Amino acid sequence: MRVVVHIDELHLHGFRGADRHAIADAVQRELQAMLTASPPQLRHGATLDAVTAPAIRQQATAPANGRAIAGALHCALTGTRR
Secondary structure, X not given: OOOOOOOOOOOOOOOOHHHHHHHXXXXXXXXXXXXXXXXXXXXXOOOOOOOOOOOOOOOOOHHHHHHHHXXXXXXXXXXXXX
16 A cells, blocks of 8 residues: 655644644654554545644654654644544
């Protein structure tokens, strides 16, 4: 199964603007790994217009925040809990 994820907008509150690229890179890397290991169970050709992910606790570094955000997005896409 091939899963294509396109994130047009990611609304984050309480994070430093200067960290946005490091967070985005970590989200991309971690979400790809998570979806490869545990893909969502979607019907062929299914699309999602919007996803609401669970809240996360802000972490000490931008990469750690990216990993936490990826985990929350993975939960939202797969319907699992952390």
